[in-house]
Amino acid sequence: MRYTQFFISTLKETPSDAEVISHQLMMRSGMIRKIAAGIYTYMPLGLRSIRKFEQIVREEMNRAGAIELLMPGVQPAELWIESKRWAQYGKELLRFKDRKDNEFCMGPTHEEIITDIARREVKSYRQMPINFYQIQTKFRDEIRPRFGLMRGREFIMKDAYSFDVDSSAADLSYDKMYQAYNRIFERCGLNFRAVEADTGSIGGSASHEFMVLASSGEDAIVSCNACRYAANVEKAEGIKQQQGGAGQQALTKVHTPDKKTIAEVAEFLNIPQSATVKALVLSNGEGKFVMALVRGDHELNELKLKNRLGWDEIQMATDDEILRFTGSPPGFLGPQGLKEELLVVADYTIETMADFVIGANQTDQHYTGANAGRDFQINQIADIRLIGAGDPCPRCSGGTLEVWRGIEVGHVFKLGTKYSNSMNATYLDKDGKEQIIFMGCYGIGIGRTVAASIEQNHDDNGVIWPLPLAPFHCSVVAINAQKDEAVMSAAQDIHDRLEAAGVEVLLDDRDERPGVKFKDHDLIGIPLRIVVGGKNLAEGKVEFKQRVGGEMQLLVPEQAIETVIAQVK
């Protein structure tokens, strides 16, 4: 591919709304362009990496025996009403009506559609096990889309759904997907962990998340230094709480005056236990921060807080700001990162707890007696977790826990009969008796994984693609391309021979200074590079260099070509 016949549009400046490195580099290298909040165009360069990853996923899904299909993005409400999720799903589900007033949604996931397919098509035990998958565009109206493709509203997901005759057969299907996921992320060269997770709104009995380790990750995970135990922190806390005494102990351990659990604060503020209590980080734009307890409608509460404090403007704090004021890593305490168990209050300008309290929707409960300095330590974040680094492992004796931050790139669930029950998906067994189908579902974020790879592989100059995800394997940079015919024809020849050997090559034939070209290739992150220049060529040599590690080598073209082919194969 000639550079001048392809389309690459790099940026010199980092867009101001790009907080994490992958978002910055994807914008700067021209991989994506923003259309609206959380909605992006995959530009030609970005699309190549996206397609690379899709192909890896496809190969491993096929290898594991899953069968590809493609379901619609638009889904009828009826199916969601049947599964009871129409009422449960909340605002992430984008709903709308057609011209005949029929209700629809943009699919955030496809359990309903695939269960409908299965109940019509899978009628006999002979048809199972079966696993359908697709690579398809999802829509979730995320409350705070951010980090580019990492948390978009429209995003590409690989989702697979397994159907089995009983629970133990479903376990086998689950294991197959678990193995396939390991292979997929290993092939991408990612540093990741599979961790035990909660099942959330998808439902089911067991699940694992695949977490790419990265400081920018929005999830906290723990792993044991002695056994193989690893879990999402929420899940680990759940286990501790179930163990009763242990949970109590952990709570006491971290129960210092400046630290309160959200439940304690909820009680203190007289917010009913039944209410959903969430936390929200706000700033008045002048470096004044408050972490407030809110419940119910976020926007409404934001407005109330604004009025109560008499601030003209309240904005969500950025991760950098949160980091600066709390000393906690971005994401950990950001609005997305604040989980219900995580906890509580900090501010350092406000006088009394009353200032924190935001009323419920109708009954504006207002706590008046409290003093922030006395009842809650000010200027300190109360980061309460039931479980943390150094705690004893809940699985083995002797092991202690380490805490990591991770990006959830994949998630596998044992669904059991949750959807087959509510939607009546049954089959006839050997004896002609009607039985319920057992299901599993398995997701991978395509764009999020590509972004996660950049979080793990970059330097000051740009992206460093691992070969499997690189938009091009090798660039051939022709120096003085538009004027030096000998250079151009040698470069073209190298390009053609590499391409014939199956190497994806970008031939930089632009009329640009060498420095500009090298900068662009570094930014784009192409792993291998051959430079063809007049001086070296006169001596029958070209330069070969890798994006990272390895010195520049002067080689005869034949050798350079062989070196590249050997690396790519």
Ligand code: ATP
């Ligand atoms: P998160 O906890 O990050 O909101 P999720 O648990 O809601 O993700 P799942 O329902 O498990 O997501 O979806 C399967 C996969 O889809 C996730 O593991 C993730 O890789 C990807 N994914 C989910 N939401 C998004 C999003 N908003 N943008 C990009 N990818 C996403």
Ligand code: MG
């Ligand atoms: Mg989500």
Ligand code: MG
């Ligand atoms: Mg999740």
Ligand code: MG
């Ligand atoms: Mg998930």
